[in-house]
Amino acid sequence: MSNTDSYPPEFRPLMSESIESEKKTVERDLNRSKDIQIPVIDLEHLDMEKLREACKDWGIFHLENTGIPLTLVSQVKEITESLLSLPFEVKRLLGVNSPLSYYWGTHTVSPSGNTVERAPRKSSGHLVVMEEYGRHVTRIVVTLFEAITETLSLELSVDQKTSYLSESTGVVRVQRYPRCNEFPGLEAHTDSLEISIINQDEVGGLEFMKDGEWFNVTPLANSFVIGLGDMIQVLSDEKYKSVLHKVRKMMKKKERYSIIYFVYPDKDCMFESSRYKPFRFSEFEAQAKLDVETHGSKIGLSRFLNIP
Template sequence: MNNLDSYPPILRLPNNQSQNLHDPNDKMDPNPIQDPDPIPIIDLKSLNHKKLDEACKEWGLFRLINHGVPITLLEQLQDLTKQLFSLSFESKQEACNESPITYFWGTPALTPSGTAITRGPQNINWVEGFDVPLCQLSQFQHHLPSLESMRLLLMDYATHLSRIATTLFEAMAKNLELNLKSTKSYVSEKTGLVRVYRYPCTEVGWGMEVHTDSSVLSILNQDDHVSGLQVLKDDQWLTVKPISNTLIVNLGDMMQAISSDIYKSASHRVKVEKDIERISICYFVFPGDDIVIESSKYNPFTYNEFRAQVQKDIKALGHKVGLARFQLNQDC
């Protein structure tokens, strides 16, 4: 796992050449508050609608317990992901040449064609990963044993995560008293994707800079032993500690828009560690192609329109603007 040949060349820089990505205009304390576990806990087996509503309004993120995903499956995914990342950089590139899986590094942002946007060493995120569109998993088999094993595990995992996303979204829609024709269309199975991430060891820089997700919901299976995820709460950064057999759910931009800003899209970032790598596996789900997001705060838009605007802004400005582009009575 520590073999430099397994990393993309741009991530093989010595620590003293790494770039500090801290924004000089960011006045917030860069050192997160340490707390036993400040993150709200939601029990999926006995779902408390009031607690869920409070977590969505105040945090945009919560820890999910009794989620029904076998712990053996979570552990197998983590172990296989580590094996996959330990392959040589060239092997990982070649393995994804003729498959729907995209291999990326330096940024998780993808162009509409599925090509990773590659950044230079001055502004990279210290991360590499695979982007896996779940609706295409059953349509291919891979000659690389680790990728084929990953494909089979993810097919099982996707079934569980789709169930969780649907259950949570239906509860949120009920709390918000939304009149939606089909709640499942807002967390469509065919839009689900998984990104697996590896964050290398480095002394300076961020694994992922401050951002919000574009999804309705993002569901994270993070490394049981290595922390790194931080969430912004009341202008302070809190570390989301790794706790075995729990999942972290955060709301994305689509959920904030659907709720007319009653619920929040969680701002978060990933800190890298000096001496240990971190692995995480995140499931993202989006509205179906024909779903128009209608809100009292935003002009009507589809997720495809939102995604296209995000990619346009990343290319032109170097960063995501997001929901501000769709606000009512704005000129940007």
């Protein structure tokens, strides 16, 4: 079986590109995003002031010394790459009698312009959930969330913490990007949650916006990328901002893999802020879904601004 057989049929023509096409793409991409060093936070020796500055000025940072065994991370990568190399017709059935599910296309549309397909239809959109890895990343998210709320001097009850960060919603999603130059790896967006934990491979490709410019997130060995989401922006009353990020089109002769952990608030979790009208997380999700269906992308927090 060729590697292209593991991709959806609509992707395969995009992976057969001429050298001339690649050269032209390289020339168009000369003004690509700038390189920059984002903050590095040590989870084992957490510096609260450094964390505050990273959240306030960047919204994105590397996290090292997380306590996740390197052997476990390697196993996760091996398993996910093995699963994703399965024939497309096999993967599309995942989720029927399996804890796994599979989706293809981007978060909003496929290369053909059609709405993203998921298998099965009732799939939550996650690809791989592994219990041990999930326990570790859950621990990291809880530790970071509590530290971030401490930097904001927010006094939250146990029930509030549980509602804002519902561990039952945690999913591990593995994303694979083919080597092709015809479409962006992932369009610019913010995440509709508090914190995302991203394990990007050595290929790189993750970019974020700061002060109106796009910058590259250079891979850092044995670390994770932490991105703040929309709900942290609300909780902080915009002291901290949700990071706008994307994945650029791949230029190298290698696929890109990204393992991301998402954990969402409870559906009924209420968010209040002087900058935004009170809303339940379910309302935010419903509006984001409607915007994607209507406009092709999420509009997000601007829908809930508390305009005087």
